[in-house]
Amino acid sequence: MIKNYLITSLRNIRRNWNFTVINVTGLTxxxxxxxLIxxxxxxxxxxxxxxxxxxKTYRIVRHAKAAGDKGYNPGMMLPALEALKNDYPEIKNLLACTYAMRETLITIGDGATRKKFSEPFYSVSFIAPEYFNIFSYKWIKGSPMTSLKNPGSVVLSEAQAKKFFGNADPMGKTIKVSNKKDFVVTGLVQDPPATTSLPFTTLLSFSSLKDFGAFTNWDDWVSSYGGGQMYIRLPEKLSKAQMEKNLAALSKKYRDPxxxxxxxxxxxxxxDIHFDNRTQNYAGRTISTGMIWSMVLIGVFILVTACVNFINLATAQALRRAREVGVRKVLGSTRGQLLRQYFSETGILTVLSIVLALIVAQLALPYVSEILNIQSKGVLFIKDPSILLFLLGLAVVTTLLSGAYPALVVSGYQPILALKGKMKSSGNGQSNLRKGLIVLQFTISQVVLLGTLIAYTQMKHFRTMDLGFEKDAIVSMPIPDTEGGKMExxxxxxxxxxxxxxxxFSAFTPMSRSNWQTAFKYENDTEFLDYEVVMRPADTAYVKTYGLQLLAGRMYLPADTMREYVINEAFVKKLGFKNPADAIGKRLTIGGSSVKLPIVGVVKNFNTYSLHREIIPCALTTSKGNYGTLGIKLAAGAxxxxxxxxxxxxxxxxxxYLFKYSFLDETLNSFYEKEEKLFQLFKILAGIAIFIxxxxxYGVVAFMAESRTKEMGIRKAIGATAFNIFSLFSVDFVKLVVVALVIASPIAWYFMxxxxxxxxxxxxxxxxLYVAAGIFAIIVALVTVSFQSIKAALINPVKALRSE
Incomplete structure (x- = not known):
């Protein structure tokens, strides 16, 4: 019996090869x-x-209550580490600070054999032995408790050791970090997986940090550095709620009230770290749980759309197979046997589609991995047991979704009517169902299309928005050393x-990933105000180089240390002044300094962070020791x-040092890399959804054209033109597209x-945008309908009527 099902199924698939190709393409x-999803x-x-x-592992973060969800900061004050260990000895060996460096220069060897490597942000970090009580690492050489115990020691990952020393044994060899301090290799660990929020490849002993120099001091309970984070693994008897109470008590004990x-x-x-957009991580990569669920939902929608295609095309073929059903029933076939027959055909097409889908997915994997920043090794899906299990479930679900409705409809034909060839259209109920499925398909397509248009509009807004400074034709490069007259x-x-x-020369470009944010006092205040200011230490040419607009007062005078401030409009507003000129002459005490310095100028607001954040109070001042960037404005035609x-x-x-440079406009565009890649993904999914x-x-039009052959013949016989018949088909589908747009618009608006x-x-x-999406969908529908509708419009009425 099974052999008969298979043979018959293969014959029918071969006989209707054009529908088979469409079905397999959609399912694939x-x-x-x-x-891929x-x-x-x-x-x-x-x-x-x-x-x-x-x-049981947590990161300690700071939360400014007044700022709500935007008030989270993973950077912790350095003195909190020893205070926690002293006050709560039960966590002493389960608490560690990871002090990751910004872009870092590593030098190997001396003289002619010297090699220099520029390590990316947060790949080099100071680590204490307690870190390995919290996180799991596979050690190849060395010991987690001793390798980083002494100052001047470093542990490397396998790939890092090979990059620095080739195939030679790295143990005992020396590396120089930032041309400041030598570190001896005392351990070797397995490379961290791609799926880590702690992508450290060069682990320096934490006991070397004081000597090396931290970005903030060890007694400052106000300032923090985003790369200095603290992690804790709670012991069995200590709950999260109790530990947060301990943290509150610690803050009250040591900090300003x-x-x-x-x-x-x-x-x-x-x-939660990987899924929390409120706080960044060392990997620089987060994704919201909402985005993950959206991807799952899109996958379900596309699968449903493909299955709807199968249903519509199978229904279109049903009339052709009516006599086959009648003969089978007359010869004794039961409805159950017919159901199994049609399910076997669906199963064969599904298996074929899965094989092709595996090939397509594997070929597309590198491209998708690049778009979504997935560090995939490109291993064949077939080697993954979870993929095989998923494929099995997918095959069963797809076969049931695609085959159930056509099998039930065809197996339910009455044999007498089927043999007489009087199986016409399937009734209003089934006709409405088909129309509903088409509306569903176009609703999904238009939701994704509208999402693509809205994402494009947002990305265009990023590119064209006035940032308050010039970004074109500006080259920036690092200044690694401000001493000895090298800058000059x-x-x-x-x-x-x-x-x-x-x-x-400045510490940062106007908009930067790196920012110095600190507290301040105004005039005769004895306490810091309840908001922070972002600092932009820079020389006097900063305003002209980046095209900032001076609104009141003057630029500060040249100096090596802080002498005067120029603030932005947001700062003026926070201080309570309506006019920028009113702030001139007022005095500020910023950061850990006790010196009051005057405000001498006000500049127009400019964005210091990415456009994810609003403009906050900003202060420009001279501070040669903090300069780390040279910005160069190029002339036209350089x-x-x-x-x-x-x-x-x-x-x-x-x-x-190693020379590196970047164009400011390209750097700023990289701030929205995640959104750009999301836009690319939207374009691909929109194209696939529309195509499917x-x-x-096409399947529904084919069904209508076949079921209404006589009607078309009669209409042509009494004078209907080809355009009349084309319009008859097209108007119905335009209505369906409009209905789909009405449904899709609020859905797309909500999610976007x-x-x-x-x-x-x-x-x-x-x-x-909504009108454009509707017009585009109508054009696509008309183009799709045109082939079958024009074919029906050009049919010979004699042949059409003879078919009856």
């Missing part, structure tokens, strides 16, 4: 999307799960370049070899409005 695309979701959910005690009241220390579960020597060499309009001349001058000034929807629409909540500066979504 739908299943490939499901496979499953792979992506599983990858995201696996972050940090390789640690044995991840369920006002600071302790306005900001609390809270525990963030390690399992570099400036003198570059001053002779006619293609350079302006130059400025020659391509100018960068080479800049590099030569820079290398002469800083021969012990068109296949389904939620997505835009992550941005302080949102693009206005115009009504024309």
């Amino acid at each position: 695309l739908g299943l490939a999307c499901c496979l 499953f792979f992506t979701v599983r990858y995201e959910l696996s972050f940090d799960q390789h640690h044995q005690n991840v369920d 006002k600071d302790a009241a306005e900001e609390q220390f809270v525990l963030q579960p390690m399992n 020597a570099l400036y003198a060499k570059l001053s002779n370049e006619p293609a350079i309009k302006q130059m400025s 020659s391509p070899d100018l960068i080479g001349r800049i590099e030569k001058a820079w290398t002469q000034s800083f021969p012990d 929807g068109c296949l389904g629409l 409005n939620e997505w835009q909540q992550d941005f302080t500066y949102k693009a206005d979504i115009s009504w024309w």
Whole structure:
């Protein structure tokens, strides 16, 4: 019996090869999307799960109560480490500070054999032995309790050791960090997995940090550095709630009463770090749980859309197979046997589609991995047991979804009517169902299409929004050393370049990933105010180089240390002044300084953070010791070899460092890399959803054209033109598309409005976007309908009537 089912199924599939190709194409695309989404979701959910005690591990973060969800900061004050260990000895060996460095220079060897490596943000970190009581590492050489105990020791990952020393044994060898201090390799660990929020590859002994120099001091309970974070594994008898009470008591004991009241220390579960957009992590990669559920929902929608295609196309073939059903029933076939027959056909097509989907998904995996920033090794899906299990479930679900309705409809035909060829259209109920399925397909397609248009509008808003400073034709490069006149020597060499309009030394560019945010006092205040100011230490050329607009007062005078302040409009407003000029002459005490310095100027607001955050109070001032960036404004038409001349001058000034540069506009665009990749993903999914929807629409038109052959013949016989018949088919589907747009618009608006909540500066979504999506969908529907409708319009009425 099974053999008979298979043979018959293969014959029918071969006989209707055109419908088979459409079915398999739709199912293949739908299943490939499901496979890739499953792979992506599983990858995201696996972050940090390789640690044995991840369920008991937390990161201590600061929460400014007044700022709500935007008031979370993972950077902790350094003195909190020893205070916690002293006051709560039960966590002494389960608490560690990870002090990760910004971009770091590593030097290997001396003289002619010297090699220099520029390590990315947060790959180099100071670590204490207690860190390994919290997190799981596989040790190849060395010991977790002794390798980082002594100052001047370093543990490397396998890949890092190979990069530094090749195939030689790294143990006992020396590396120099930032041209400051030598570290001896005392251990070797396995490379951290791609799914980690702690991507450290060079682990320096924490006991070396004081000697090396931290960004904040060890007695400052006000300032913090975002790379200095604290992690804790709670012992069995200590609950999260109790530990947070301990943190509150610690804050009250050691901090200024006002600071302790306005900001609390809270525990963030390690399992949440990858999914919490409010706080960043060392990997620089987060994804919201809402986005994961959206991906799952899109996968389900695309699979349903592909199955709807199968249903519509199978229904279109049902009339052709009516006589076959009648003969089978007359010969004794039961409805159950017919059901099994049609399910076997569906199963064969599903298995074929799954095989093709595996191939398509594997070919698309590198591209999808690049878009979604997935560090995949490109291993064949077939080697993964979880993928095989998922495929099995997918095959069963797809077969049931795709085959159930057509099998029930066809197996229910009455044999007498079927043999007489009087099986016409399937009745209003089934007709409405088909129309409903088409509306469902186009609703899904238009939701994704509208999402794509809204994402494009938001990204365009990012690119065109006035940031309050100039970003074009500006090159920035690091200044690793401010001592010994090296900065001045570099400036003198570059001053002779006619293609350079302006130059400025500063701590940061106007908008930067790195920011110095600190507390301040106003005039005669004895306590710090309840909000912080972001600092922009820079020389006097900063305003002209970056095109900032001075609204009142003057620029501060040249100096090596802080002498005067220029503040922004947001600062003026926070101080309570309506006019910028009113702030001139007022005095501020910023950070840990006790010196009151005057405000001498006010600049127009400019964005210091990405557009995810609003503009906050900002102060510009001179502070040569904090300068770490040189910004160069290029003249129009600068020659391509100018960068080479800049590099030569820079290398002469800083021969012990690696030259790197970047264009400011490209750097700022990278702030929205996640959104750009999401936009690319939307475009792909929109294209797939629309294509699959068109296949389904083609199936319905094919069904209508076949079931209404006589009607078309009669209409042509009494004078209907080809355009009349084309319109007859098209109008029905235009109505369905309009209905789908009405349903899709509020759905798309809701989800994209939620997505835009992550941005302080949102693009206005115009009504024309919805109209454009509707027009596009109508055009696509008309193009899809045109082939079958024109074919029906051109049919010979004699042949159409003879078919009856």
